[in-house]
Amino acid sequence: MTRRKIPVTVLTGFLGAGKTTLLNRLLKHPAMTGTAVLINEFGEVGLDHLLVERLDGDTVLLQAGCICCTVRGDLVRALGDLAQRAEAGQEIRRVVIETTGLADPAPILQTLISHPLMLTAYALDGVVTLVDAVAGDATLDTEAEAVKQAAMADRLVLTKTDLATREAAAALEGRLRILNPVAPVLRAMAGDVAPEALLGAGPFSTEGRIPAVAAWLAAEETEAAAHAHRHADGIEAFALVFDDPLPWDGLATWLEMLTVTRGDSLLRVKGLLNIAGEARPVVVHGVQRSFHPPARLAGWPLDHDRRSRIVFVTRNLPRGIVEDGLNAFLDAARQTGILKRG
Numbered sequence: 001m002t003r004r005k006i007p008v009t010v011l012t013g014f015l016g017a018g019k020t021t022l023l024n025r026l027l028k029h030p031a032m033t034g035t036a037v038l039i040n041e042f043g044e045v046g047l048d049h050l051l052v053e054r055l056d057g058d059t060v061l062l063q064a065g066c067i068c069c070t071v072r073g074d075l076v077r078a079l080g081d082l083a084q085r086a087e088a089g090q091e092i093r094r095v096v097i098e099t100t101g102l103a104d105p106a107p108i109l110q111t112l113i114s115h116p117l118m119l120t121a122y123a124l125d126g127v128v129t130l131v132d133a134v135a136g137d138a139t140l141d142t143e144a145e146a147v148k149q150a151a152m153a154d155r156l157v158l159t160k161t162d163l164a165t166r167e168a169a170a171a172l173e174g175r176l177r178i179l180n181p182v183a184p185v186l187r188a189m190a191g192d193v194a195p196e197a198l199l200g201a202g203p204f205s206t207e208g209r210i211p212a213v214a215a216w217l218a219a220e221e222t223e224a225a226a227h228a229h230r231h232a233d234g235i236e237a238f239a240l241v242f243d244d245p246l247p248w249d250g251l252a253t254w255l256e257m258l259t260v261t262r263g264d265s266l267l268r269v270k271g272l273l274n275i276a277g278e279a280r281p282v283v284v285h286g287v288q289r290s291f292h293p294p295a296r297l298a299g300w301p302l303d304h305d306r307r308s309r310i311v312f313v314t315r316n317l318p319r320g321i322v323e324d325g326l327n328a329f330l331d332a333a334r335q336t337g338i339l340k341r342g
């Protein structure tokens with residue numbers, strides 16, 4: 001008996017575009033039962049595996065680093081492991097790969113199109129690319145990876161249209177249609193999109209796409225390409241960890257100030273926080289110049305200590321400056337608290 005090939009969907013989009021938000025909504029849908037999720041994050045400490053709420057199934061965290069640099073190793077190994085488990089009888093009906101926002105999709109696609117494992121056990125079901133309606137236009141101007149993500153999509157999803165003007169969203173959609181004439185452009189508010197609109201979008205084809213797509217894929221076929229990926233100069237990812245509960249006032253003021261003054265250098269901020277006086281963890285998100293409203297999680301993730309972690313992806317903004325600035329604000333906030341109590 002030949003086994004059914006497991007469909008694989010690639011979920012991509014630049015930093016903070018809304019991938020995890022959409023994935024969380026999607027996974028709650030009955031059509032997504034039996035979905036295994038592979039998550040890859042850029043940087044020394046990822047948070048997404050803690051922020052993806054699973055009801056069932058597998059979530060595999062690919063080694064920290066960049067999926068486009070580790071793709072020929074970790075990704076293939078993780079897919080091989082899942083294929084073996086499916087062979088042994090575990091229900092794995094679908095795989096979704098959430099890439100880091102900085103991922104170049106070309107090496108991922110090249111691997112998924114041509115690796116022997118993919119040809120025997122899997123079927124590429126489509127590339128879904130999310131584009132932030134607020135930050136997307138500026139991102140396409142400066143980030144080569146974002147352009148490739150959009151051009152290689154089988155489905156484009158415009159997110160955060162609630163935060164953008166109608167004109168800005170329409171202009172961005174026009175730009176996306178030129179960059180990618182074949183992918184339908186959908187809109188999703190807070191990740192709300194029907195699975196049918198995203199699934200079954202493959203197999204990948206270069207037909208009708210801008211000529212650069214075929215060239216990007218061809219460039220990945222060479223052995224040298226495996227070692228040639230270099231992210232844009234000056235990009236740094238780091239995590240700050242705090243043992244004691246943090247004062248919300250000092251932290252919020254500092255984060256808002258940082259997004260206003262250094263928004264161009266601040267590609268992404270993501271924090272899982274233990275806030276003084278709060279029983280539940282608080283999640284904060286900054287995307288370039290936007291600071292999204294904080295959210296409380298239902299509880300602390302199991303097997304996770306209660307230290308606060310804030311992950312930063314910056315360009316030309318060194319860790320030391322961020323760390324010193326935050327510590328100064330926190331000290332000031334603590335002292336004000338002491339004075340108030342006194």
Ligand SMILES: Nc1nc2c(ncn2[C@@H]2O[C@H](COP(=O)(O)OP(=O)(O)OP(=O)(O)O)[C@@H](O)[C@H]2O)c(=O)[nH]1
Pocket residue numbers: 013014015016017018019020021022048100101159160161162163188189190191268270284285287292293
């Ligand atoms: N207003 C609004 N906010 C959204 C929407 N979609 C996502 N967000 C917010 O955008 C922020 C980033 O969303 P994530 O889902 O973490 O983005 P991501 O693409 O997974 O981020 P990385 O993994 O760091 O690249 C969060 O605060 C979300 O709540 C939307 O349609 N509207």
